[in-house]
Amino acid sequence: MRNPFGNAGPDASDAGPDASDAGPDASDAGPDASDAGPDGSRAGSDPGGAPAPRRTAGLLRSLLAVVLGALPVLAFPAPGLWWAAYVCLVPWLLLVRTAPGARRAALDGWCGGIGFLLALHHWLLPSVHVFLLVMAALLGLLWLPWGVLVRALLGGVPTPARAAAALVAVPSGWLLIELVRSWEGLGGPWGLLGASQWDVPVALRLASVGGVWLVSLLVVAVNTAVVLLVAVPGPRAVGVAGLAACALVAATGAWGVGAPRPSGTVRVAMVQPGLHGGTDGAERRLDRAVDLTRGLAGQRLDLVVWGESGVARDPSADPALTARLTALARAVDAPVLVNVDARRADRPGIYKSALLFAPGGPTGDRYDKMRLVPFGEYVPARGLLGWATSVGKAAEEDRRRGTEPVVMRVPDGGRALRVGPLVCFESAFPDMSRRLVREGAGLIVVQSATSTFQRSWAPAQHAALAALRAAETGRPVVHATLTGISAAYGPGGERVGPPLGTDASGAVVRELPLSETATVYARWGDWPLYGAFVVVGAVCAAAGAGALRRPGPARRGRRARTGRG
DSSP: OOOTTOOSSTTGGGSOTTGGGGOTTGGGSOTTTTOSSTTOOOTTSOTTOOOHHHHHHHHHHHHHHHHHHHGGGGGSTTTOOGGGGGTTTHHHHHHHHTOSSHHHHHHHHHHHHHHHHHHHTGGGHHHHTHHHHHHHHHHGGGGHHHHHHHHHHHSSSOOHHHHHHHHHHHHHHHHHHHHHHTSGGGTOSTTOGGGGGTTOHHHHHHHHHHHHHHHHHHHHHHHHHHHHHHHOSTTHHHHHHHHHHHHHHHHIIIIISOOOOEEEEEEEEEEEOOOOOSTTHHHHHHHHHHHHHHTTTTSOOSEEEEOTTOBOSOGGGOHHHHHHHHHHHHHHTSOEEEEEEEEOSSSSSEEEEEEEEETTEEEEEEEEOOSOOBTTTBOTTHHHHGGGGGTSOOOSSOBOOOOSOOOEEEEETTEEEEEEEEEGGGGGOHHHHHHHHHTTOSEEEEEEOOGGGTTSSHHHHHHHHHHHHHHHHTSOEEEEESSSOBEEEOTTSOBOSOOBOTTOOEEEEEEEEEEOOOOHHHHHOSHHHHHHHHHHHHHHHHHHTTTTOOOOOOOOOOOOOOTTO
């Protein structure tokens, strides 16, 4: 089968002086023609298998790919080296482009993907143990075709056409990987590369246009242009043009995309009781949250928000608890949005639910969490994987899912504030906050708890997601937690006031600007993903038609036969 991307490797022309006599397409025998095995050794180099030194070299290259794939994590909280995102993929790309064959390039992609996922989710290790490695190995397979694509477009000395294609196809391929692993069953969209830019104003403006997806595209495009500039002598002009185009996109975001127009304010209190363990931890946490909330009396609040799992009993089955929460709302003269992690009284199963208590009693508004954390809140295919509960902190019983989003009406003087609640993990999904805004939410509230990962990077990474959801939708977002980090963001994604850290126990009030501006992302959604599909499809079609095939070695004429033969 002919390799649609051309020669098997950059060294195809070195096969020998008569290599071209095999035919004009000898070098196109297939993507694996130069690969005897996963270590990239040449086929036929040793009938008994690759020599030990070559196998060792292949193993070392794989380990190097794992290390290089982990570098992008430095751009995320808590390291927070956001600027590193624009060069962190360069070493990995340089390694993949030098692969001797397509199989080796795919392996470099897979190993790099494993390194990226292990580094990104290392804080899960105490909870999932060996499953972290299994998860990384399986999800890392998504980078197999990306490795082939990178080598096909950046390997050897690319023509200007291949270099230009790389500038759009390599970022698009990365974006499709992010799309696939964003499925809830595969762990959700945690650690999208664009999320590393949560505190960069230009990136937040771009997110209002194309969501976190557009930011990811820009970051990978810059990395690709840098590779063309520093490692490929021929098409350096294409690399310069690519960097210039990325700079133009960033400038457009900085000066061409306006910030959401303010339309009033809302005063919201976040209550963070802090870490309380032990057998009576849930009750002590509830008592602490009640005390902190009572201390907010007289502060002219519009809403009080508690973190995830702040209440461990269903109030509808506990009249005393309902009366206590209603009296609390009356004491602060504001509705209190609590989160219940308990069995529902009216149906079987455990739910995580947002409930609203007004000074006059429960409003009847209830949102049940729809997207659950794999293994943390349910075990996928429990009949097959149920043994995970014996080796990690997997859920002993599956939580039940809600069926639809809910927009709650909160009385706010002469108008009604419409609040869209999300629970914890759901703030990672751009489509959920977008849907709430399209259904009329003027404020997005995230109730979260990351106490299991208290001393890790997880709380900072989670809180940062709220900034992106605010910028994408043009609505303020409150991220309230049990144990930190609690933070609030304005409709442009800018943080309002200092956050409450993981060592804090307290309540803070934030006055947030409201906005009715409809962002491009809120109107048009995930259009960068559709563009990525078109680009990757077009590149594959062009490769199949031979438009991007590498030029093979010049074919030599047959030697003239002499009298001596």
